[in-house]
Amino acid sequence: xxxVVLAKQVPDTRHVGPDAxxxxxxxxxxxxxxxxxxxDLHALELALNIKDRIxxxxxxxxTMGPPKAADIIREGYYRGVDFGVMISDRRxxxxxxxxxxxxxxxxxxxxxxxxxxxxxxxxxxxxxAQVGPQCADKLNLPQVTxxxxxxxxxxxxxxxxxxxxxxxxxxxxxxxxxxxxHGSSPxxxxxxxxxxxxxxxxxxxxxxxxxxEFMIDLHTxxxxxxxxxxxxxxxxxxxxxxxxxxxxxKVKSVENIVLTANEAKLxxxxxxxxxxxxxxxxxxxxxx
Amino acid sequence: MKSVMVYxxxxxxxxxxxxxxxxxxxxxxxxxxxCPLEAMIFGSSLNGIExxxxxxGVDRLFVGNSMRLEPYRTLPHAxxxxxxxxxxxxxxxLFGATSVGRDLAPRLASVxxxxxxxxxxxxxxxxxxxKKEKKEYKDLLYAIRPAFGGSIMANIINWDMHPQxxxxxxxxxxxxxxxxxxATEIVEVDVNAVLKEEDxxxxxxxxxxxxSGVNLKDAPIIVAGxxxxxxxxxxxxxxxxxxxxxxxxxxxxxxxxxxxIEHNRQIGQTGTTVRPKLYIAAxxxxxxxxxxxxxxxxxxxxxxxxxxxxxxxxADYVIHGDLGVVVPKMIKFYxxxxx
Ligand SMILES: Cc1cc2nc3c(=O)[nH]c(=O)nc-3n(C[C@H](O)[C@H](O)[C@H](O)COP(=O)(O)OP(=O)(O)OC[C@H]3O[C@@H](n4cnc5c(N)ncnc54)[C@H](O)[C@@H]3O)c2cc1C
Ligand SMILES: Cc1cc2nc3c(=O)[nH]c(=O)nc-3n(C[C@H](O)[C@H](O)[C@H](O)COP(=O)(O)OP(=O)(O)OC[C@H]3O[C@@H](n4cnc5c(N)ncnc54)[C@H](O)[C@@H]3O)c2cc1C
Numbered sequence: 001x002x003x004v005v006l007a008k009q010v011p012d013t014r015h016v017g018p019d020a021x022x023x024x025x026x027x028x029x030x031x032x033x034x035x036x037x038x039x040d041l042h043a044l045e046l047a048l049n050i051k052d053r054i055x056x057x058x059x060x061x062x063t064m065g066p067p068k069a070a071d072i073i074r075e076g077y078y079r080g081v082d083f084g085v086m087i088s089d090r091r092x093x094x095x096x097x098x099x100x101x102x103x104x105x106x107x108x109x110x111x112x113x114x115x116x117x118x119x120x121x122x123x124x125x126x127x128x129a130q131v132g133p134q135c136a137d138k139l140n141l142p143q144v145t146x147x148x149x150x151x152x153x154x155x156x157x158x159x160x161x162x163x164x165x166x167x168x169x170x171x172x173x174x175x176x177x178x179x180x181x182h183g184s185s186p187x188x189x190x191x192x193x194x195x196x197x198x199x200x201x202x203x204x205x206x207x208x209x210x211x212x213e214f215m216i217d218l219h220t221x222x223x224x225x226x227x228x229x230x231x232x233x234x235x236x237x238x239x240x241x242x243x244x245x246x247x248x249x250k251v252k253s254v255e256n257i258v259l260t261a262n263e264a265k266l267x268x269x270x271x272x273x274x275x276x277x278x279x280x281x282x283x284x285x286x287x288x
Numbered sequence: 289m290k291s292v293m294v295y296x297x298x299x300x301x302x303x304x305x306x307x308x309x310x311x312x313x314x315x316x317x318x319x320x321x322x323c324p325l326e327a328m329i330f331g332s333s334l335n336g337i338e339x340x341x342x343x344x345g346v347d348r349l350f351v352g353n354s355m356r357l358e359p360y361r362t363l364p365h366a367x368x369x370x371x372x373x374x375x376x377x378x379x380x381x382l383f384g385a386t387s388v389g390r391d392l393a394p395r396l397a398s399v400x401x402x403x404x405x406x407x408x409x410x411x412x413x414x415x416x417x418x419k420k421e422k423k424e425y426k427d428l429l430y431a432i433r434p435a436f437g438g439s440i441m442a443n444i445i446n447w448d449m450h451p452q453x454x455x456x457x458x459x460x461x462x463x464x465x466x467x468x469x470x471a472t473e474i475v476e477v478d479v480n481a482v483l484k485e486e487d488x489x490x491x492x493x494x495x496x497x498x499x500s501g502v503n504l505k506d507a508p509i510i511v512a513g514x515x516x517x518x519x520x521x522x523x524x525x526x527x528x529x530x531x532x533x534x535x536x537x538x539x540x541x542x543x544x545x546x547x548x549i550e551h552n553r554q555i556g557q558t559g560t561t562v563r564p565k566l567y568i569a570a571x572x573x574x575x576x577x578x579x580x581x582x583x584x585x586x587x588x589x590x591x592x593x594x595x596x597x598x599x600x601x602x603a604d605y606v607i608h609g610d611l612g613v614v615v616p617k618m619i620k621f622y623x624x625x626x627x
Contacts, residue, residue: 097404098397127435127557128406130394133362137398142490143362145391159493164387166552167497169359173490248403248449252416252430255441264600269609271617277589277605278621286566286587287509287533288626 001057001153001175003047004111006104006119006135007040007076009069034068036075039120041188043181046150047118048080048189054153058082060114062107064092064100070204073227077199078191085111086204089231091243097126099246101134106235108139116158117178121146132180144173146182205229291348292318293378293451295369296329296341297388299358299497303329303340305505306384306458311344313411313461314382320413321427323379324348328372330365330477332358338472345466352477356488359495360388362395363487370399371482378451380429382411385455393455403446404453405431409460409561416445429454434557434580459505459561502536502552508565509535512555512582515542516571516592516611523548525615526570532622538562540572556581570611574599591615 011032044061051057061076063069064087073084087107095103108117117139122129129145136143144160151170152159162169163182173179201218203211204227208219219226232239240246267273282288292314296307311327318325324347329337334353341349352368373381373396381396383389385407397404410432417424429452431444446452504510511530517523523537530537539549541556555562557577567585572578574590574597582588583602590603591611600606607614 097394097406098401101394101398125435126406128394128404129390130397130404130406133391133394134398137366137395143391143395144490145362146387164497167495169492169496170494171490171492177490248401248446249405249444250446252443252445254443264603264606267605267607269607269613269617271621273607274614274617275621275625277607278618279625281566281587282622282625287622 001050001054001116002114003050003057003059003116003118004108004114005040005044005047005059005061005076005081006117006131007044007061007063007072008037008120008123009034009063009065009072010037010123010125011035034071036072037120037123039122039124039181039183041120042183042185043118043120043179044076044079044081045186045188046147046179046181047116049186050116050150050153051080060085060111062087062104062111064088064103064107067204067206070202070207070227073204074199074202075191077202078196079189080192080195084202084227086227086229087231087235088204088206088229091232091239094244094247095242096247096249097128097130097134098248099242099244101131101138102241102246103235103237104131105135105138106237107230108135110230110235113176115175117141117176118147119178119180121180121182129180132178136178139178142173142177143179144171144177145180147179148182148185199225201225202227290321290323291326291376291378292321292323292380292382293373293376294325294327294346295381295383295389295392296327297360297384297386298329298331298334298337299360301331301333301337303337304384304386305463306386306389306456308340308344309458309461309463310382310384310456311341311346312464312466313456314380315345315464315466317380317411317413317429318345321379326350326376326378328352328369328477330354330357330368330479332356338474342470342472343465343468344463345470346472348473348475350475350477352479354479356483357479359492360392361488361490361492362391363490364483365392366395366399367484367487368477368479368482369396372477373400373451379427381451381453383453383455385457389455393453397453400451400453402449402451402453403444404455405433405444405446406455408433408454408456410441411454411456411461416447418447428452457561459563502550504536504538504553504555504560504562507536507562509533509568510538510555510562510564510566510582510585511535511568511570512538512540512572513543513548513570513611514540514572514578515546515548516573517543517548518571520548522612525612525619529568529615529619529622532619533566535564535566540575540578543571569599569603570615572599573597574602 297304328350330352563584
């Protein structure tokens with residue numbers, strides 16, 4: 001099988017440390033480190049698991065993002081992908097989900113033929129879960145969202161269990177198709193020491209521009225270490241459909257939610273304090 | 289025609305709560321715009337389904353009635369919805385931010401080449417001046433959503449691509465009957481004329497849905513436990529308190545992940561959004577993803593052995609102590625003092 005994994009580099013909104021908030025209560029984005037989007041690691045594991053079951057399977061990881069997103073490709077190599085490609089160009093900046101999915105779909109088309117596209121259910125920054133279904137439409141593929149486990153892979157179809165709000169659903173879909181992977185699926189295997197040794201010098205063209213002689217020399221000798229980096233022309237994208245101009249949604253305003261300290265009553269676990277509170281709550285008809 | 293359209297979810301002849309909430313929200317927008325409210329619903333055995341929809345003030349209801357439309361599958365629903373949306377050309381389209389809505393709406397946004405704002409908590413109508421064009425756009429949808437883990441509220445608009453679409457979280461919009469006897473025009477959709485064989489390539493082999501029976505959204509009192517509760521057994525204390533007060537039990541994601549409590553009781557950004565009269569948070573630190581789903585509670589009590597737990601900042605009563613001591617005392621004094 002040929003599988004394409006979609007993975008995004010995101011700010012780590014989960015580990016918001018003390019310095020991640022400015023004194024005025026707003027997010028200090030510069031202080032947030034970037035991580036491999038958690039659901040996308042699950043998607044990667046799903047692909048690697050298929051490769052375990054069906055030897056000869058070929059996995060390509062695709063990411064769109066700034067030069068720093070090359071980290072995603074290296075991480076993919078460390079964990080077992082066969083190829084990595086970046087879509088990177090300033091003109092892609094400011095994309096909403098519609099422009100993002102158009103761009104990714106153009107990149108995926110360039111990777112054709114493929115049997116399966118897998119992505120995470122959602123990214124932790126935009127949190128929309130829209131890119132997967134939109135890519136499926138652009139590529140005219142059936143979609144299977146919220147996949148938790150691949151139960152069976154047959155000649156011409158794949159059977160998966162989906163995790164829904166109130167239960168599960170088992171479905172079959174023909175190849176090629178697109179799946180988004182739910183966070184309740186198995187966690188991703190860790191890096192492989194040998195692969196880390198092999199790929200730690202993988203660099204994108206942009207990174208090579210500021211690299212030292214050793215690195216440039218190494219890449220001349222081992223061209224497989226160079227991460228392909230595609231721009232607007234490489235994927236044959238219509239500039240009207242990418243970046244800001246291809247994005248119908250616009251942010252009109254942003255309001256920071258400052259958690260203001262209100263006048264709380266401070267109590268301890270003494271009988272007197274707890275009884276006083278319960279009586280107040282009953283008196284005000286909050287309980288009782 | 290200018291209108292507001294709502295996609296309604298249905299299963300076993302019951303219109304989903306979220307869809308009824310959306311009809312109410314849609315009606316308020318339609319009234320502001322002075323335009324009709326429309327709805328579409330696709331499922332099987334839908335005769336009489338309008339009784340659950342008309343009272344919300346729906347002017348026109350598109351019904352796709354066929355065995356093949358239930359349970360929900362992406363492609364047939366997308367084919368019907370896109371046909372109706374192309375023909376009716378509504379100004380605003382609303383979906384639930386549910387596993388169905390979040391599967392369908394993005395696919396439609398791609399087909400129609402329009403904007404879609406995810407997980408909104410506030411919808412409004414307003415204007416916007418586009419400075420570059422020196423043009424004032426009137427009567428746009430303001431789709432307001434929490435983002436960045438709940439630390440910002442972004443007002444997202446869309447003036448140049450049609451229609452304006454949004455998904456809305458369950459439990460945030462108030463359900464209001466508009467008129468018990470509202471006259472709704474019903475338009476039967478010729479399902480077989482629209483659907484093709486290839487719309488059914490994805491096949492449902494098995495399906496196990498539990499009607500959870502948990503109703504966090506409507507509970508006036510919620511006793512929620514976090515990782516600090518420590519075990520499934522300790523959660524029984526919270527269950528006892530909740531039952532005594534006539535409330536429901538909820539939990540943080542850490543409590544769910546640890547297996548202390550079922551997934552369908554999770555409160556927060558990726559769980560249920562609640563706004564009860566009283567929210568008791570026991571052993572919950574108050575991460576923004578959690579507070580995003582409960583901060584609108586009228587009153588919040590925090591029980592925590594860490595006086596600096598972030599949840600304390602939004603609490604009305606902060607009890608500094610071990611929940612294993614505090615909760616039994618609350619039970620005891622309630623029993624003593626309640627009439
Ligand atoms: C605060 C905020 C609010 C936003 N609200 C909206 C909104 O309501 N509507 C809207 O259209 N846009 C919105 N955006 C823009 C949106 O976040 C970006 O378009 C983003 O590039 C993709 O959306 P997402 O992060 O929500 O991804 P999701 O749709 O949640 O991602 C799903 C999956 O798609 C794949 N994927 C997504 N992006 C990439 C990528 N760059 N490279 C490789 N794979 C990828 C991954 O597998 C990922 O798990 C918002 C952005 C921010 C910061
Ligand atoms: C994308 C995303 C979505 C998320 N969605 C949600 C969501 O919907 N809902 C949600 O809840 N979380 C969500 N989270 C997780 C969230 O960030 C936090 O990790 C989680 O809320 C923490 O749960 P907690 O407060 O129970 O645990 P902890 O942070 O571990 O806090 C435990 C608390 O218990 C106190 N404690 C310990 N022992 C005792 C005792 N004996 N007596 C009294 N107090 C005690 C501690 O002082 C501490 O404050 C999400 C995260 C991400 C990244």
